[in-house]
Amino acid sequence: MSHLLLTARLDVxxxxxxxxxxxxxxxxxxxxxAFFAFGITESxxxxxxxxxxxxxxxxxxxxxxxxxxxxxxxxxxxxxDREAGVFEYLxxxxxSLRSWYWGKLFGRFLVVFLPVFLAMAAAAGWATLQxxxxxxxxxxxxxxxxxxxxxxxxxxxxxxxxxxxxxDVAQGSAFMLWLTCLLFLDLILLGVMIQGRISPDVVVGxxxxxxxxxxxxxxxxxxxxxxxxxxxxxxxxxxxxxGPNFIAYAxxxxxxxxxxxxxxxxxxxxxxxxV
Amino acid sequence: MRWLALLLVLTSLPASPRxxxxxxxxxxxxxxxxxxxxxxxxxxxxxxxxxxxxxxTRPMTLDGQGHATLDGQGRGTVLTVRADxxxxxxxxxxxxxxxxDAMDAALEVESSGNxxxxxxxxxxxxxxxxxxxDRNVVCGxxxxxLEEEAGMRGDAVxxxxxxxxxxxxxxxxxxxxxxxxxxxxNVVRGNVVRGGRMGVNLVFSPRVTIEGNWLDGxxxxxxxxxxxxxxxxxxxxxxxxxxxxxxxxxxESSQVRVEGNTVxxxxxxxxxxxxxxxxxxxxxxxxxxxxxxxxxxxxxxxGGHVLHGNRFEKNLSQVTVSxxxxxxxxxxxxxxxxxYEGFDRDGDGVGDVPYExxxxxxxxxxxxxxxxxxxxxxxxxxxxxxxxxxxxxSPELTLRDSRPVVGELPAGGELSRPPQVPSCPESVATQxxxx
Numbered sequence: 001m002s003h004l005l006l007t008a009r010l011d012v013x014x015x016x017x018x019x020x021x022x023x024x025x026x027x028x029x030x031x032x033x034a035f036f037a038f039g040i041t042e043s044x045x046x047x048x049x050x051x052x053x054x055x056x057x058x059x060x061x062x063x064x065x066x067x068x069x070x071x072x073x074x075x076x077x078x079x080x081d082r083e084a085g086v087f088e089y090l091x092x093x094x095x096s097l098r099s100w101y102w103g104k105l106f107g108r109f110l111v112v113f114l115p116v117f118l119a120m121a122a123a124a125g126w127a128t129l130q131x132x133x134x135x136x137x138x139x140x141x142x143x144x145x146x147x148x149x150x151x152x153x154x155x156x157x158x159x160x161x162x163x164x165x166x167x168d169v170a171q172g173s174a175f176m177l178w179l180t181c182l183l184f185l186d187l188i189l190l191g192v193m194i195q196g197r198i199s200p201d202v203v204v205g206x207x208x209x210x211x212x213x214x215x216x217x218x219x220x221x222x223x224x225x226x227x228x229x230x231x232x233x234x235x236x237x238x239x240x241x242x243g244p245n246f247i248a249y250a251x252x253x254x255x256x257x258x259x260x261x262x263x264x265x266x267x268x269x270x271x272x273x274x275v
Numbered sequence: 276m277r278w279l280a281l282l283l284v285l286t287s288l289p290a291s292p293r294x295x296x297x298x299x300x301x302x303x304x305x306x307x308x309x310x311x312x313x314x315x316x317x318x319x320x321x322x323x324x325x326x327x328x329x330x331x332t333r334p335m336t337l338d339g340q341g342h343a344t345l346d347g348q349g350r351g352t353v354l355t356v357r358a359d360x361x362x363x364x365x366x367x368x369x370x371x372x373x374x375x376d377a378m379d380a381a382l383e384v385e386s387s388g389n390x391x392x393x394x395x396x397x398x399x400x401x402x403x404x405x406x407x408x409d410r411n412v413v414c415g416x417x418x419x420x421l422e423e424e425a426g427m428r429g430d431a432v433x434x435x436x437x438x439x440x441x442x443x444x445x446x447x448x449x450x451x452x453x454x455x456x457x458x459x460x461n462v463v464r465g466n467v468v469r470g471g472r473m474g475v476n477l478v479f480s481p482r483v484t485i486e487g488n489w490l491d492g493x494x495x496x497x498x499x500x501x502x503x504x505x506x507x508x509x510x511x512x513x514x515x516x517x518x519x520x521x522x523x524x525x526x527e528s529s530q531v532r533v534e535g536n537t538v539x540x541x542x543x544x545x546x547x548x549x550x551x552x553x554x555x556x557x558x559x560x561x562x563x564x565x566x567x568x569x570x571x572x573x574x575x576x577x578g579g580h581v582l583h584g585n586r587f588e589k590n591l592s593q594v595t596v597s598x599x600x601x602x603x604x605x606x607x608x609x610x611x612x613x614x615y616e617g618f619d620r621d622g623d624g625v626g627d628v629p630y631e632x633x634x635x636x637x638x639x640x641x642x643x644x645x646x647x648x649x650x651x652x653x654x655x656x657x658x659x660x661x662x663x664x665x666x667x668x669s670p671e672l673t674l675r676d677s678r679p680v681v682g683e684l685p686a687g688g689e690l691s692r693p694p695q696v697p698s699c700p701e702s703v704a705t706q707x708x709x710x
Contacts, residue, residue, distance in 0.1 A: 183653055190639070
């Protein structure tokens with residue numbers, strides 16, 4: 001087995017033993033269970049009920065929680081190993097830095113994405129048993145969007161972890177990145193848009209650099225294809241992208257951003273001082 | 276004598292396209308057959324393809340018996356009716372020209388007291404164009420337009436400068452509008468209109484009744500502009516989900532009565548401008564607004580509209596306004612609100628405290644529509660939460676219903692399925708003005 005796969009397997013094993021993984025899995029599994037228990041599939045919003053209604057709510061919660069979980073747990077990996085002196089040990093082993101770094105990334109991707117996906121899959125399975133119609137197309141696109149978002153924040157987390165000199169700095173930076181994506185960037189752009197000094201096209205364009213906003217828009221497009229909820233800004237998105245193209249962008253852009261972050265992080269990690 | 280004999284034959288025997296040895300039918304021009312039909316006669320066409328354009332200039336019945344096609348060959352209007360008391364029934368009318376300037380149509384009716392029933396109309400720009408005619412019945416037809424984007428198609432039925440016409444029980448899909456312009460006193464009843472621009476579009480058409488129609492997936496359901504004393508009753512409008520669309524829209528129209536309609540899953544349930552004077556009000560009684568992005572949207576600053584006994588269920592926003600006073604000046608009473616936060620301890624069916632809507636940070640996107648992009652985003656939700664928790668500025672009251680109904684309001688004759696095609700009159704020539 002290649003070193004990359006061995007490292008990935010090692011990371012998966014370590015993560016599964018860790019408490020954060022238990023909490024992370026319980027949260028997403030618990031959300032789905034709570035949705036069923038409290039009858040959210042029986043409620044309606046904008047004509048969506050059943051599993052579509054559950055997925056709409058689930059995706060909103062995943063958007064808020066998932067990035068911070070991924071960032072906080074990932075940024076500890078490189079910086080934490082550096083602090084724990086793992087690299088000194090690593091240098092004595094016949095494992096390349098490349099295998100170690102990317103193996104860790106792939107292993108971590110499985111660990112962060114699978115609980116979220118399995119919770120959704122369990123919801124679909126339970127719905128099938130309960131004879132609730134499963135919107136498979138929506139399920140498939142949501143899965144793609146979640147995978148893209150996981151990869152994006154994983155890559156950004158590895159980047160922060162590689163350039164930070166300590167876990168404290170890495171965690172602080174990760175938290176700031178999450179807050180920026182979730183709140184600060186939108187608040188700034190909201191202010192700019194209200195002032196009206198910059199064209200709305202530019203503001204919407206800047207907002208769509210934010211991977212969380214891209215994810216939100218892509219997910220929204222599935223149950224509101226005309227993006228009516230966005231008001232006139234919908235025209236900007238449709239003029240520049242069109243519906244199917246935006247879904248493709250919502251998957252490709254976060255993956256590209258995550259890959260870029262991880263690659264830059266790898267370059268910093270490779271050239272940096274390991275001990 | 277020879278012509279008289281021919282006329283007798285034509286009025287008694289079906290006209291038929293010629294058939295060659297291979298069973299292919301030639302396209303026979305229809306105009307000579309029409310010209311040979313006497314006034315008051317019936318021209319029954321056998322199955323086959325006839326060529327247009329054609330013009331009817333005397334009272335007669337043209338009956339395609341469900342299998343005759345009149346092909347306009349892409350030139351102008353397929354069939355024009357210039358005489359009163361004509362019946363066109365069971366025809367397939369197809370392939371008009373595509374000129375908006377000439378208003379190329381399947382059927383142009385320039386006269387009164389005609390009956391257009393049970394025809395199939397497709398691949399035409401406009402469907403039935405009633406141009407200056409009264410007391411016509413357009414009933415039980417199946418109509419679709421050209422494969423263009425909605426705004427570039429023609430109206431399925433258009434009435435211009437005509438009164439006492441009835442548009443009933445038509446099945447319309449992928450056309451532009453059912454449009455009435457300068458056309459008072461008409462009735463639009465029991466039609467199914469799908470996938471068009473506007474289900475029904477009134478401009479300068481007072482005293483029109485729009486009743487029992489099923490309007491599904493149009494960019495807008497019913498638009499009433501500059502038309503007074505209009506009645507909208509028992510219609511079902513659903514899935515009008517374009518950004519600029521709405522289920523019902525009213526502009527500069529007085530004494531409009533909107534009752535017992537169901538408006539589901541639209542971008543805006545009903546959009547109304549402020550009354551321009553005290554009489555220019557729209558009254559909403561017993562309507563149901565459910566699963567809309569915004570149930571009602573008001574623009575302008577005067578109050579005065581009347582809203583009694585309506586149900587508001589599972590809308591993302593119940594009411595949006597262009598200014599805080601746009602909605603609170605209306606007469607809200609006895610409506611049912613699914614987000615009412617109150618009790619009915621005396622059990623009289625009326626909430627113990629008024630239903631009130633206050634605008635917090637949602638004022639941002641109501642006052643600056645471009646900022647709607649951030650609506651329901653975590654940033655704006657957080658702002659809204661903080662505003663409610665510890666307001667930095669006084670929130671604005673947007674509406675107050677002093678007697679909110681708690682519990683179920685009785686359903687007001689809602690349509691639960693598309694209306695069936697009615698039995699249409701064979702001829703209206705002898706009916707006279709029955710309105």
